[in-house]
Amino acid sequence: MGTVCLRFKFHPTRETEEVLRKVKVMEQRAVNWLVANKKTALNSVHHALYFPLRQQFPELHSHWVISALKTATNIVHAFNKRKRKGQAKRPRLKKPFVTLSPYLFKVSFDGKWLKVTIFKSANDLEPIVRWFKPHHKYRRLLDRWKAGECVLGQITLTKSSISIPLKFADPPTYQPSTVIGIDSNENSLDYFDAGTGNLGTIDTSEIARMNREYDRRVQRATRGMQNPKAKKKIQRKYGWLRRERTKALWHLIALMFVQMAVQSHGLLVLERLNGMKARLREASKRLRCRLLNHWSVMGFHRILEAKARAYGVPLVFVDPQGTSKTCPICGGNLRGQGRVCPSCGLSRHYVAAINIACRGIEKFPSLSRLGQGFVGDPRCSSSGGTVVRVAERHHDGKLRSLATA
Numbered sequence: 001m002g003t004v005c006l007r008f009k010f011h012p013t014r015e016t017e018e019v020l021r022k023v024k025v026m027e028q029r030a031v032n033w034l035v036a037n038k039k040t041a042l043n044s045v046h047h048a049l050y051f052p053l054r055q056q057f058p059e060l061h062s063h064w065v066i067s068a069l070k071t072a073t074n075i076v077h078a079f080n081k082r083k084r085k086g087q088a089k090r091p092r093l094k095k096p097f098v099t100l101s102p103y104l105f106k107v108s109f110d111g112k113w114l115k116v117t118i119f120k121s122a123n124d125l126e127p128i129v130r131w132f133k134p135h136h137k138y139r140r141l142l143d144r145w146k147a148g149e150c151v152l153g154q155i156t157l158t159k160s161s162i163s164i165p166l167k168f169a170d171p172p173t174y175q176p177s178t179v180i181g182i183d184s185n186e187n188s189l190d191y192f193d194a195g196t197g198n199l200g201t202i203d204t205s206e207i208a209r210m211n212r213e214y215d216r217r218v219q220r221a222t223r224g225m226q227n228p229k230a231k232k233k234i235q236r237k238y239g240w241l242r243r244e245r246t247k248a249l250w251h252l253i254a255l256m257f258v259q260m261a262v263q264s265h266g267l268l269v270l271e272r273l274n275g276m277k278a279r280l281r282e283a284s285k286r287l288r289c290r291l292l293n294h295w296s297v298m299g300f301h302r303i304l305e306a307k308a309r310a311y312g313v314p315l316v317f318v319d320p321q322g323t324s325k326t327c328p329i330c331g332g333n334l335r336g337q338g339r340v341c342p343s344c345g346l347s348r349h350y351v352a353a354i355n356i357a358c359r360g361i362e363k364f365p366s367l368s369r370l371g372q373g374f375v376g377d378p379r380c381s382s383s384g385g386t387v388v389r390v391a392e393r394h395h396d397g398k399l400r401s402l403a404t405a
Contacts, residue, residue, distance in 0.1 A: 002167075002168060002170065002306060002309070002310055003153065003165050003166065003167050003168070004141055004165070004166045004168070005163050005164070005165045005166075006134070006138050006141065006142075006163070006164045006165075006166065007161060007162070007163045007164075008114070008116075008130075008132045008134075008161065008162050008163075008164070009160055009161045010130055010132075010160060010161070010162070011160065012159045012160050013128075015120075015128055016128060016157075016159060017159055019060070019064075019120060019128070020096040020097075020098070020157070020158070020159055021096065022057050022060060022064075023064060023067075023068050023096055023098045024093055024096035026049075026053050026057070026064075026065060026068035026069070026072075027068045027071055027072045027075070027093055027096070027098070028072075028092070028093050029049065029053070030045050030049055030068065030069050030072035030073075031072045031075055031076055031079075031091050031093070033045060033048060033049060034072065034073065034076045035076060035079070035090065035091070040073060040076055040077060040080065041073070042069060042070060042073045045069050045072065045073065046066070046069055049069065050065055050066075050069070053065045053068075059120075059121060060120060060121060061103070061104060061119060061120065061121050061122050061124075062122075063100075063101040063103045063104050064098075064104065064120075066101055067098050067099060067100050067101045067104065068098060070099065071097070071098050071099050074099075075091050075093075076091065079091045095158065095159065096158070096159065097156060097157065097158045098156070098157055099154050099155070099156050100118070100154055100155050100156070100157055101154065102154060103119075104118060104119050105117060105118050105119070105155055106119075107152060107155070107164065109142045109143075109145070109146060111139070111143070112133065112139075113131055113132070113133055114131070114132040114133070114134055114138075114142065115129065115130075115131055116129070116130045116131075116132070116155070116162055116164075117129050118130075118157065130162065141166055142166075144166075144168075145166055149168065150166045150167055150168040150169070151166075151167050152164065152165070152166060152167075153165035153166070153167050170309050170310065170312070171310075171311070171312035172312055173312045173313065173314045174265055174312060174313075174314070175265075175366070176265055176266055176267035176314050176364060176367065177195065177264070177265040177266070177367075178193060178194055178195030178196075178264050178265065178266045178267070178367070179193075179194040179195070179266060179267045179269060179357045179360045179361055179364075179367060180192070180193050180194070180257070180260060180261055180264075180266045180267065180268050180269065180357065181194070181269045181353045181354060181355070181356035181357025181358070181359075181360060182257065182268065182269065182270055182271075182353065182356065183271070183323070183324075183349050183350075183352040183353040183356055184270070184271055184273065184297045184300070184301070185349055186208065186295050187203065187204060187205040187208060188201050188202060188203055188204055188205070188349065189201070189202040189204055189253065189300075190202075190347070190349035190350055190352070190353045191257070191260075191353055192350065192353040192354045192356075192357050193260075193264065193266065194357045194361065194367075195264055195266065196264075199350050199353065199354075201349070202253060202256070204249075204253070206249065207246055207249055207250070207296065208294045208295060210242065210245055210246060210249075211242060211246065211294040211296065212294055214238050214239075214241065214242040215294075217238050218234060218235055218238050218239075221234045221238070222234055222235070246296055246299065247299065247303070250296070250299055250300045250303050251303055251307075253300065254300065254303045254304040254307045255307065257304060258304070258307050258308060258311050258313055261308070261313045262311060262313060266313075267314045267315070267316065267360055267364065267367070268304070268308055268313060268314070268315040268316075269315075269316055269317075269318055269356050269357055269359065269360030270301055270304070270305075270315065270316075270317050270318075270356075271317070271318065271319075271320035271323070271356060272317040272318065272319060272320060273297065273298060273301065273320060274298075316360055316363050318356060318359040318360060318363075319359070320356075322355075323351075323352040323355040323356055323359070324348050324349070324351050324352035324355070326351075326355070327341040327343065327344060327346055327351050328351065328354045328355055328358060329341070329344050329346055329354075330343040330344045331343075332344065334348055334351060
């Protein structure tokens, strides 16, 4: 299941704001020192600033200083990552926040009320106490935490909220008995189940249409606008809506594939599409804009990988090069812009899905029996061998035979 974050809001109080004001001073000083000295290690900033900050704020627990230094190093790591992409400005803390050390807080739950105690000093007789009444979804997760099914992470404190992470152990992955190859295309996801020989297509053109529509909304809303802050506000608003709606659809599609794999004890095989931006550097501007801005397939791969890990489904990535060039049924050559195999009429996307599944079979020797009969298998030539029946599952749910080898 991974990590689930429980977020609770509360009205800001004077004592919380006072502590966070001091933490903000420590974090900004640490960030400035790290950027000025071109350092990113916690040990370096701890050695340079721990004792000066302890002398400046002797009333706070020592772990407040340690927590502030850790948060500052995380901020600088994120800054350096953005800087490498050319999108970074010098980090300046606007809203104070801090990830607390386990020595600074205590969490208890009695089945109805959640109590969070935050200690300001070593022997704090009047700590900061917050009471929350979680809704039923949070209560189920907290009951599992009390039963020992997960562990509590380090909470994050802001002026008006507390975020509590619950870390669940991932279930063990099962031994696969079949392979499901997934070919990621611009407007569809085509898959092949090597156990049953079924081919299928999931139409994802709605996601590309949604991304284009939100781009048009931003252009219409900012047309003629001269205020850059107002432009950024509109872009953030529509960008958030676009990401959330896109992620919701990708989550549904990922759950479909995970359910398919769990029912058949299948191995999910995806193409490794990292470095797409570098590969599209020589492409036309229109193609780069379409694939990089409107085709969010890498987000789908991350979501599917996380869900597979949460449900114990094995998943592997294979090299995508050449997966749609040779038909595995008849050995026909699909080089160029041909959309179907010239010999057997199999769609280019299905050819890629079958070849992706075959590359996944190569990673698991116990599944080698599933590769018998395909072109390129050492035990079967293209002119004969084991009969392989391939069928396509249409939108009406019926299976129709496509080809045999």
